[in-house]
Amino acid sequence: MNILNIIEKKRDKKELSKDEIEFFIKEYTAGNIPDYQASALIMAIYLNGMNSRETSDLTMAMANSGETLDLSDISDIIIDKHSTGGVGDKITIILMPIIAALGIPVAKMSGRGLGFTGGTADKLESIPGYKVDLSIEEFKQNVKDIGISLITSSLNLAPADKKIYALRDTISCVSSIPLIASSIMSKKIAAGANKILIDLTCGSGAFMKNILSAIILAKTMVKIGDNLNKEVRCVLTNMDEPVGKAVGNQLEIIEAVNALKGNMPKDIEEITYALAEQILLMAGKATTQEEANLLIKETISSGKAFEKFKELVKKQGGDVSYIEDLSKFKNAKYIVPVPAKRSGTVVKIKTELIGKTSSFIGAGRINKTDKIDYEAGIIINKKINDYAKKDEPIAYIYTNQENKIEEAIKQIQDSFVLLNIKRIKRRTVIQTIK
Ligand code: URA
Numbered sequence: 001m002n003i004l005n006i007i008e009k010k011r012d013k014k015e016l017s018k019d020e021i022e023f024f025i026k027e028y029t030a031g032n033i034p035d036y037q038a039s040a041l042i043m044a045i046y047l048n049g050m051n052s053r054e055t056s057d058l059t060m061a062m063a064n065s066g067e068t069l070d071l072s073d074i075s076d077i078i079i080d081k082h083s084t085g086g087v088g089d090k091i092t093i094i095l096m097p098i099i100a101a102l103g104i105p106v107a108k109m110s111g112r113g114l115g116f117t118g119g120t121a122d123k124l125e126s127i128p129g130y131k132v133d134l135s136i137e138e139f140k141q142n143v144k145d146i147g148i149s150l151i152t153s154s155l156n157l158a159p160a161d162k163k164i165y166a167l168r169d170t171i172s173c174v175s176s177i178p179l180i181a182s183s184i185m186s187k188k189i190a191a192g193a194n195k196i197l198i199d200l201t202c203g204s205g206a207f208m209k210n211i212l213s214a215i216i217l218a219k220t221m222v223k224i225g226d227n228l229n230k231e232v233r234c235v236l237t238n239m240d241e242p243v244g245k246a247v248g249n250q251l252e253i254i255e256a257v258n259a260l261k262g263n264m265p266k267d268i269e270e271i272t273y274a275l276a277e278q279i280l281l282m283a284g285k286a287t288t289q290e291e292a293n294l295l296i297k298e299t300i301s302s303g304k305a306f307e308k309f310k311e312l313v314k315k316q317g318g319d320v321s322y323i324e325d326l327s328k329f330k331n332a333k334y335i336v337p338v339p340a341k342r343s344g345t346v347v348k349i350k351t352e353l354i355g356k357t358s359s360f361i362g363a364g365r366i367n368k369t370d371k372i373d374y375e376a377g378i379i380i381n382k383k384i385n386d387y388a389k390k391d392e393p394i395a396y397i398y399t400n401q402e403n404k405i406e407e408a409i410k411q412i413q414d415s416f417v418l419l420n421i422k423r424i425k426r427r428t429v430i431q432t433i434k
Contacts, residue, residue, distance in 0.1 A: 001019065001020065001023045003023075003024065003027070003033050003037050003041070004037075005020075006020045006023070006024055006041060007037065007040045007041045007044060010041060010044035010045055010048060011040075011044045011048075013048045015051060015053075015054060016050075016054055016057075018057045021054065021057045021058050021061050022057070022061045024038075024041060024061075025058070025061035025062055025065055025160045026061070026065070028160065028163065028164070029065045029066075029159055029160045029163060035167060038164070038167055039167060039171050042164065042167060042168060042171065042173050042179070043171060043173060045173075045176065045178065045179060046173040046176045046179065049176075049177075049178060050178040052220070052223045052224070052227060053227065054178070055178040055181060055182050055220065055223075055224055056223075056224045056227035056228055058178070058182040058186075059181070059182040059185045059186045059189065059224050059228065060186075060189070060228060061160065062158050062160040062161045062164070062182060062183070062186035062190075063158055063185075063186040063187075063189040063190045064190075065158055065159050065160035065161070065186075066155075066156040066157055066158055066159040066160070066190070067155040067156045067157060067190070068157070068189075068190045068191075068192070069136065069155060069157070069190065069191050069192040070192055071107055071140070071143075071192035072192075073140070074105050074107060074140060074143050074144060075105045077104070077105075077194065077195060077282075077283050077284075078105075078107070078192050078193050078194050078195065079099075079104060079106075079193065079195045079196075079197065079279055079282060079283060080108065080188050080191060080192075080193035080195075080196050080197070081095065081096070081108070081196075081197045081198075081199065081275065081279070082184060082187075082188055082196065082197070082198050082199065083198075083199040083201060084184070084198065084199065084200050084201050084206060084207050084208065085117045085201060085206060085207055086117065086201045086205045086206055086239040086242070086243060086351070087116065087117065087118070087205040087239070087242040087243070087247055087351045087352070087354055087355035087358070088118075088242030088243040088244055088245075088246060088247040088252060088354075088380075089117070089118065089201070089239075089243045090120075090123060090243065090244065090246070090252040090253070090255060090256045090259075090268075091199065091243065091268070091271055091272060091275065092108065092110060092120045092150070093120060093123060093124065093150075093252070093253070093256040093309075094256050094259045094260055094264075094268065094272050095272050095275055095276055095279075096108055096148060096150060097148065097260060097305050097306070097308040097309040097312060098260075098272070098276055098296060098299055098300065098305040098308075099276060099279050099280075100146075100147040100148035100308050100312075101147075101299045101304040101305045101307070101308040102280065102285060102295060102296075102299055103147070103285070104147075104279065104280075104283045104285060105143050105147055105148070106143065106147065106148040106149070106150070107139065107140065107143045107148075107149055107192070108149070108150050108151075109151055109152060109153040109155075109157075109191055110124075110132075110150060110151075110152060111152065111153075112152065112365075113359075113364050113365060113372075114364075114365055114368065115355075115356075115359070115364070115365075115366070116205075116352050116355030116356045116358075116359060116364070117355060117364075118247070118248075118249065118252070118355075118358075118363070118364060120150065121151070121152035122249050122372055122374075123249045123252050123253055123256075124150060124253070124316075124318075125249070125374070126249040126250040126253055126374035127253060127313055127318040127319065127322055127323065128318065128319045128322060129317045129318045129319045130313060130316050130317060130318035131316050131317045131318075132150070132151050132152040132316075133151065133152060133154060134149070134151045134154075134316065135154065136154065136155065139151050142315050142316070145315070146308075146311050146312065146315055147308070148308060148311075148312050149312070149315070149316070150312065150316075151316075153191070155190075157187055157190040157191055158186045158187045158190045160186075161182075161183050161186050161187060164179075164183070165183055177213070177216055177217050177220050178220065180207075180217060181217060181220040181221045181224060182224070184198065184221065185221055185224050185225070185228075185232075189228070189230065193230070194229075194230050194231070195230065195231045195232075195282045195283070196221075196225065196230060196231070196232045196233075197232075197233050197234075197235070197275060197278050197279055197282065198218070198221060198232065198233070198234040198235070199235055199237055199271070199275055200214050200217065200218050200234045200235065200236050200237070201236075201237050201238075201239035202214040202236060202237075202238065202239060202430070203238050203239040203240030203241075203351065204239070204240050204241075204348070204349070204350055204351045204352060205239040205240065205241070205242065205351025205352050205354070205355060206239035206351075211236065211430060214236050214430075215236070215431070215433065217234075218234035218236060218433040219433060221234060222234065222433055222434060231282055231434075232434070233278050233282065233432060233433070233434040234432070234433045234434070235271075235274050235275055235278060235429060235431075235432050236429075236430040236431045236432070236433070237271050237274070237428060237429055237430065238267075238426060238427060238428050238429075238430060239351060240348070240349070240351060240384065240426065241267075241349040241351055241380070241383055241384050242349070242351055242354055242355075242378075242380055243267060243268060243271065244259075244264075244265045244267060244268045244380075245265055245379055245380045245381070245383070246377060246378075246379055246380075247354060247355065247358045247363070247377050247378045247379075247380065248358050248363035248374075248375075248376050248377015248378060248398060249363060249372065249374045249376075249377065250329050250374045250375055250377070251377040251378075251379060251398060252377070253329075254326050254329060255268075257306070257309070257323055257326060258326075259272070260300065260305050260306040260309050261300075261303075261306050262300050262301055265383075266428070267383075267428045270428040270429050271428060271429060272296075273293060273296055274429040274432070276292065276296045277289050277292040277293060277296065278432060278434075280292040280295060280296070309323065310323055310324070329375075330375060331375065331398065332373075332375040332376055332377075332398035332399050332400050333399070333400045333402075334397070334398070334399050334400065334401075334402060334405060335396055335397070335398055336396065336397045336399075336405055336409070337381075337393035337395075337396055337397075338393060338394055338395045338396065338397060338408075338409050338412045338413060339390075339391040339392065339393060339394070339413075340382070340388040340389065340390055340391060340392050340393075340394045340413075340416070340418060341390070341413050341416075341418075342390050342418055343387075343388065343389045343390045343418070343420075344387070344388065344418030344419050344420050344421075345385060345386070345387050345418065345419060345420070345421055345422065345423065345424075346382050346383065346384050346385065346386050346387075346388060346394070346416060346417070346418055347384065347385075347417050347418070347419045347421065347424050348384070348416075348417035349380075349383075349384060349415055349416055349417075350414070350415040350416075350417075351415075353411055353414065353415040354378060354380070354412065354415050356411070357378065357408050357411040357412055357415070358376070358377055358378050360404060360407070360408060360411070361373075361376050361377075361378075361397060361398075361399040361401060361404045361405075361408050362375075362376030362399055362400060362401055362404075363376040363377045363378075373399075373400055373401075375398060375400060376398055376399050376400060376401075377398050378395050378396065378397055378398065378412065379395060379396040379398070380394075380395050381393045381394055381395050381396060382394045382395070382416070384424065384426065385423045385424065385426075388418060394412070394413075394416050395412050395416075397409065397412070
C-alpha cells in the first residue's frame with residue numbers, strides 16, 4: 001500500500017477501504033507521511049466527501065491512534081457529553097452534577113479555552129484550589145467514590161485527530177462534515193464513551209453557522225454511532241447569543257452555582273433540561289421525556305444537584321466556602337457599564353465578537369501559553385428580544401486592565417444590533433436528532 005495510490009483514489013472520487021484509511025492514519029501519526037501528501041488527501045476528502053462506512057472507519061482509526069481510556073470497571077453505561085462550542089457555555093458545569101446526583105456516573109474530561117471560546121477546565125480552575133489535572137487513577141477513584149469527576153485530559157487521546165485538525169486549519173479544510181464528525185466522535189470514543197450526547201451549537205457564536213449544515217452533521221454522527229454500536233444523540237441549540245448572561249471564568253462559575261440552586265436564566269434552563277432529559281433516556285433512568293423532566297426538577301429543587309457539585313469541588317481540592325458564599329470571589333478591579341448606542345430591541349448579538357472581547361480583556365487565551373485572568377469577563381445585560389433605551393447598559397465589562405476598557409466598550413457596542421421592531425422568532429433548543 002502506498003499513499004500516492006490512496007490520494008489518487010480519493011482524487012478520482014473512489015471509495016477508500018478500511019485498510020487504506022488505517023494505513024494513512026497510522027503512518028501520518030507516526031510521521032512517515034509528510035504534511036504535503038496528507039494535505040492532498042485531506043483536500044480530496046474535503047472536495048469529494050466520504051460515505052458513512054469510510055467516515056466510521058476514519059473515526060475508529062483516529063480513536064485508536066493513541067491512548068484510550070477504559071471505564072468499563074465503573075459502569076456498563078458510559079455517557080459523555082460534548083459541546084461543539086460557544087461563548088458563555090457553562091452547561092457542563094450545571095448538567096453533570098445534576099446527572100451524577102441522579103445516580104449516573106460522570107467521568108468527564110474537558111478542554112481549556114482558546115481563541116473566542118472558553119474551556120470548562122479553566123472555568124473550574126477559577127474556584128480556588130480546584131485541581132483539574134488529576135491522574136487517571138484518581139479520576140476513576142473519584143467517580144467510584146462520589147459518582148463524578150471533571151478533569152482535563154492528561155492522556156494522549158486521538159493524536160491523529162490533533163495532527164489532522166491542525167493541518168486542516170492551515171489548508172482551509174475545517175468545514176467538512178465527514179472530517180468534523182470523525183474528529184468529534186474519535187475523541188469521545190477514545191475517552192471510553194458508549195453513549196454520546198452532542199450539544200450541537202449553531203449560530204453566530206458557533207462553529208456551524210446555519211441549521212441545515214448542523215442537521216447534516218448531526219445525522220452523520222448518529223450514523224457513525226449506528227455503525228460502531230454506540231448510541232449517539234444530538235441536541236441542536238442556538239448559539240446566536242452567549243449562553244446565559246456571564247462570559248468569563250469566575251463569572252460563569254457564579255452563574256453555574258446559582259443555576260444549580262435553581263436560579264437559571266431561561267436559555268440555560270432550556271438547554272440544561274433538554275440535554276439532561278436525553279441523558280436520562282439514554283441511561284434508562286426514565287422512559288419518557290416528561291418523567292425525565294420531573295426527575296431533573298426534583299434533583300435541583302431538593303438541593304441534591306447543588307450538594308453534588310459541592311462534593312465534587314471538595315473532592316478535587318477546591319475551597320467549598322466560595323461555592324457556599326459566592327461573595328467570597330473577588331471582583332475585577334474595574335466594572336464598567338457599556339451604554340446602548342441607540343434605543344431598540346436587541347435583534348442580533350455578534351457572539352464571536354463578544355467571546356473575542358472577553359479574551360481581549362483577560363478572560364481567555366490568544367496563544368496556548370497565555371495566562372488567564374479568572375476575574376475578567378462580561379455580563380450581558382440585554383439579551384435577544386430585550387428592549388434597551390439609549391445609554392442603558394447592554395453589558396458590563398469586568399477587567400483588571402484599565403487600558404483595554406475603551407476598546408472593549410467599542411467592540412461590545414459593535415456586537416449589538418438594536419432595531420425598532422417588537423421581537424424576532426427564535427428557539428433556544430432547535431431539535432433533537434437520534
Ligand atoms: N470540533 C472538533 O473537535 N473537531 C472539528 O473538526 C470541529 C470541531
